[in-house]
Amino acid sequence: MSASANTARLKEQFDAGLETRADFTIDQPLERYGAVDHAVWQQLYARQTALLEGRVCDEFLAGLERIGMPATHVPSFDDINAKLTPATGWRIVAVPGLVPDQVFFEHLANRRFPVTWWMRRPDQLDYLQEPDCFHDLFGHVPLLIQPIFADYMHAYGRAALAANDAGALPLLARLYWYTVEFGLIRDAASPNGVKIYGAGIVSSKGETLYSQQSAAPNRLGFELERVMRTRYRIDTFQKSYFVIDDFEQLFGVAQTDFAPLLTKLAKAPAFAAGDVLDSDRVITRGSREGWQDDGDV
Template identity: 80%
Template sequence: MSSPNPVNLQEPFDAGLATRADFTLDQPLHLYGAVDHAVWKQLYTRQTALLKGRVCEAFLDGVARLNLSSEHVPSFAAINTQLTPATGWEIVAVPGLVPEQVFFEHLANRRFPVTWWMRRPDQLDYLQEPDCFHDLFGHVPLLINPVFADYMQAYGRAALAADNVGALPLLARLYWYTVEFGLIRDAASPSGVQIYGAGIVSSKSETLYSLESAAPNRLGFDLARVMQTRYRIDTFQKTYFVLDDFAQLFELARTDLGPLLATLADAAPFAAGAVLASDRVINRGTQQGWQTDGDV
């Protein structure tokens, strides 16, 4: 699973596999066919070429350290032999999207749920629900980075607490604008920013749009602002929030979010494309191609 949003739990691929109470299962390596491996290879080759100069070094370092295969769908167990000794995280196979509470429990205990099945060849450029490529290639490389690893566990714990006090939408926005669609400053990059969010990293079109399009806003990261900002699940993002560096996540992982959640619980959210007078504006979007409704 890749995002803490209300989900349809109907499995997109019914292989008759038994799942445990925590929705995990044994990765069915025997069920991957030649088409699955070919799709993985095509996506891996395309994205690794496209991401050069566009993605943060921590992500590329993670890909190298995990020794991700470029030829076939990787074994989760093999990845864990590199990941777990480094940061204490492990990946667990799941049939697809899992309930929010289950997802947060996994994160809080340094387990990342990875959808086991691969998309079809006709779904290379768009897939409504996360598949193995999105979850594994998009999310897992940064889990070998100690700062990001701590942030993800802290997020899981904070989300469990937020769920108990009815503040989960605030945490869902934080996940969306960091883990899924986050950018980070990089003076050496032509656009001044680079990618680290999994929703961008695993998508050819969003990789190009997030960095090169004039349409979206790119705003400096501010915790309260992010948690109050709605987002898009059906189109490119109207706004991307940009970290100064991963030290911001280091501090966030050690922040008690309780008081801020209480303060913001009843605050009206901002539109996905809003630019406020208080924002640190890196690029103000032209809004070209934006839809006027559909913010989540």
């Protein structure tokens, strides 16, 4: 996901001497991946694919198989694009790390998904503050080969550019967070009636188990304005998850005229991450166990 950051900080922390272009893309430095990087990828891939069986939506697993993502080593981005681009017009581009919001949205609006090139260390398997190659590639890319989700991401990029220009970016940031990163989808046969599709969940062992099985969080039916007004957590598991009925619902969101909606919601008060409203479609009401009282973004 994107974050506001200045060029100097990015170059200092992430580019490792690599040439960074004006749009923050780089050539994927395949020669930089060592045995440890490939071993970490292999361990994470094996752990998550085993854990996600029966927990993640079928579309994610189908995308993973269709792309042919390797299980034993960090993938070549060119190899991924050879499958992805003919299918939906998307391609992945290597970046040094988090990129500024405007740059991130411009990439999405042009069907380019920025993927961090570097891999986390072995002592960071369970938590990493910044997204790495595994999160970006394993978490996000399998759904980009699915046309409906690919179109949603494209529409989101265009809408986010408009929101950024209008000073309404937090509204679109919440939509991204509660769909692309931490989205759930209805499945009556699954625990708590949901399966997983958000990248922040599918790439995390802890959030995979928590989001679907824990009694602590709320699971609420997706409603666009409600989501855009709801704050979220970046330091702990989520207090609330929003559940789509199916991916056609996201396709409907992609058709939204966001300009009047942004104007309407610009001065509307935000809801706390754990709020449950009388108007919500409550799938499960959280027990609130382990919740912190502050820290919503």
